[in-house]
Amino acid sequence: MLYGPDRVFYAGLLGRPRKRTSGALMLYASMDGMLELTVEGEPTRTVEAAVVMPNTMHSVSSDRLSVACVLIEPETIERAALAQLAATAAATPEAELAGRIRTAYRAFRHRPARHDITPAEFDTVIFGAPLPQRRFDPRIARVLDEMRAQPGNVLPASHCAAAANLSVSRFLHLFKAETDVSFRALRAWKRARHLLNFANEAINMAHLALDIGYPDSTHFSHSIRRFYGLKPRAIFSGSRELDIFRNAAVPLEHHPPA
Template sequence: MLGEDNPNVMLIGHERLFYNGLLGRACRLRAPGAFVIYAAPVGSFGLSVAGGPIQRRRIATVRPYVAHRVTSSSDLISVLMIEPESVAEDQLQALEARSATPAGAAEIDARIEAARAALAGTTDCSGFATDDFDRLFLGRLLAPRRLDERIERTIRHLVHDLPAATVTAEDCAREAGLSKSRYLHLFSQETGLRFRSVRMWKRARALMPHVNGPENLTHVAMDLGYPDSTHFSHSIRRIYGLTPSSIFRGSRQLRIVAGAHCPAA
């Protein structure tokens, strides 16, 4: 049971992720590859985007790969992550616009707060689907992005075929029957993202199911395809604003719930 005595929880699906727990070291730059919605479990949080001034918010969105800093006096944060290639662009724009209005932000805030309460009283929500997640946290389904089947196949490789370092643009282009340059253009055209950035993010995201486990960090780095511990630490810190060891220390009491076809480590 999740329970009110342990509010630290992470729901991990292939297309969605929710985290409620410790923020970790404040003011460090982070740049995850997901569309992020931040919410304050207590009070408010501070957000600085792309070097701008810190603004106090209850709800805020940040675009994929945009560097930002988050601070919280309570050291607690709620985070929704939406994989951008899984959602139509107009849906992300609507979420962004909605969160920027007082009424929209209040609605999203109330929805996330209700979701936290629902999770606290739920004995088992493993095996949840993307639609379940969207209904719970957003109160509506997000229309999916329609991708070229060759790019959909690449995304499946990046999500399922670890280590992600072995999924190369050359191999994907060959499988798609395209030159590398034409393939990379198609990938960017379909997703709005760069292949290399997406691969780096998917590999870092694959760390999440391991963070409360007993695994040795060196072994986790090797399993995820990082060439060495230095590269592993640098890449994870660049994306999450924390080193792998800090993430593991702060996740000892974290409850991880896996979505459909997304087994926890």
């Protein structure tokens, strides 16, 4: 797995997850055989590859119990480019999209240096060119950079508002206007996403829950199941042999505040 704050490429065991609601744009491809995909409100489809929009409840399964998956953080891409990417992926023949993702897997696997892959390089391997980066009000960019760099830190809205010299209500309004998602929802997703950084480690679950910002194990388990459709222990048990290559955060661009 290539793990970074903006992109993730995973190839490995799928398990048998329940419904999940990822905060990222998801591109799925079977490693072998076909996948069963159910998106909320739509009939189940048998697919070789598929795209699922961010914050969309869905489930995916495979008799082969393996999958390749690309996670793209939506706030890192221009809105129009994100919509175009999703539309293009959905219109691409499944065999072609699956082949592109499998080819990317082989390219990443045989790359000598995998800890220094930038989002632009990641995008080029999969999509042929870097995806255009969204620019933010600098006050929001600073908050997003902190979320991405240290997602396990407790980050109250009141703290962010004060740092931006805004009221809490104005900060929350500006944050959603810039990112298209609420501060609370994005903070919850980044925290749950941070679990992937430790997925192949032998670690105490209760301690991990506290270390990445959850008040207790119950909240930890509930959040992980909501985002991944699996209990934390199931994720860890299926990731013991997983190689994880971690990439550092790249600061977001910003535009002058309105």
